Amino acid sequence: MGEETVVEKTWRGILAAAYTEPRLRALYPFPSHGALSFHRNTQFPWSNDLPYIVGDAQSCIVYAPLRVGGMLGESLTPREAAALVVVHLPDDCGPAFEGPWPRPDHPVG
Numbered sequence: 001m002g003e004e005t006v007v008e009k010t011w012r013g014i015l016a017a018a019y020t021e022p023r024l025r026a027l028y029p030f031p032s033h034g035a036l037s038f039h040r041n042t043q044f045p046w047s048n049d050l051p052y053i054v055g056d057a058q059s060c061i062v063y064a065p066l067r068v069g070g071m072l073g074e075s076l077t078p079r080e081a082a083a084l085v086v087v088h089l090p091d092d093c094g095p096a097f098e099g100p101w102p103r104p105d106h107p108v109g
Contacts, residue, residue, distance in 0.1 A: 006056070013057030017078035023086050026095040035063075038085065040096050047101040050093065051085045053078075064088070 004012070014036055018024045027038040030046065037052035049065045051072055060081035062072040073084045 009057040010055075013078040014053060014055065014060065014081070017082040018053070018085075020079070021082045021086050023089055023093070024082060027093070028096040039101070040093065041101045042096055042098045043100045045101050049090075051088045053081045053085060055081065062088075 015029070015031075018029065018036060018038075024038055027040065027050070028042050028046075030037045030039055035052050035054045037046075037048075038050045040047040040050070049067065051062055051064055054061045054063065055076075055078070057078060059074075060076045060078055061074045062076065062081050062084045064070045064072055072088055073081070076084065
């Protein structure tokens with residue numbers, strides 16, 4: 001087997017680190033545009049109210065949810081980034097539900 005590529009290292013590092021966190025494992029992972037975001041639901045439109053990770057297998061940045069903006073941490077390992085996302089999850093952030101956001105029986109407001 002050949003040497004692991006940068007792409008493979010990035011996927012293995014960031015996704016594996018996120019998967020080790022039980023609270024993140026319960027959310028819907030959405031890799032896109034060099035970022036790994038997490039959502040409370042499984043179909044568009046997405047919740048977009050949780051922190052997300054940008055980076056590679058060596059160094060990651062964690063950003064606050066899109067509506068809030070700002071950086072929560074930088075120069076983090078994938079494992080540190082995943083742990084920082086967990087620290088900033090809302091208390092009511094449970095397992096992802098199937099369907100679009102907002103959940104019909106729990107309107108956002």
